[in-house]
Amino acid sequence: MTETTDLGPEDRKIITLARSARARNGVPEGAAVRDETGRTYVAGTVALESLKLSALRTAVAMAVASGAKSLEAAAVVTGAEALPDEDRAAVRDLGGPDTPVLLAGPDGELRATVSAG
Numbered sequence: 528m529t530e531t532t533d534l535g536p537e538d539r540k541i542i543t544l545a546r547s548a549r550a551r552n553g554v555p556e557g558a559a560v561r562d563e564t565g566r567t568y569v570a571g572t573v574a575l576e577s578l579k580l581s582a583l584r585t586a587v588a589m590a591v592a593s594g595a596k597s598l599e600a601a602a603v604v605t606g607a608e609a610l611p612d613e614d615r616a617a618v619r620d621l622g623g624p625d626t627p628v629l630l631a632g633p634d635g636e637l638r639a640t641v642s643a644g
Contacts, residue, residue: 534637537561538629541602544569546635548582549604556605558582560618562595583614583628587621597623601643602629610641619643 534542541559544567546636549557558581561567570585580588583603590598601618603610610630620628624644633639 534629537565538600538602538627541600542604542629542635542637545602545604546633547583547632548632554582556582556603558586558601560590560595560601560622561584562590562597564599565599565600566590566593566595568593568595574632578601581611583610584617587639588599591621595621597608598626600629601628602615602631604631604635606634607634608638614639615643620627 541561542558545557548569548571552571556572559567559569568583568586570590571582572582573585579617598621618628628641628643630639
């Protein structure tokens with residue numbers, strides 16, 4: 528577990544973006560990922576009758592669709608206590624097993640940092 532004060536400004540930024548997406552869209556989760564060039568991709572949970580994606584998998588898909596080749600970091604703001612394996616797998620597929628995934632609560636406070644691996 529890592530304290531929020533240990534975060535650099537770029538990691539704080541993706542948590543803030545994820546939190547904003549969650550609040551703005553009124554969805555259970557918000558997520559943001561940062562690619563190898565420093566660009567960020569922000570998404571909320573997708574819950575259509577025919578398509579269901581977590582916020583993190585949606586953000587990873589947006590990065591891939593925009594041409595990202597790798598990920599530096601990912602963040603999820605959620606009420607859940609842990610990340611589903613499928614979410615970590617999506618980050619791992621693009622960023623590799625050592626890509627950090629920041630898990631924050633709805634208040635934006637960091638709960639844990641886990642690797643995608």
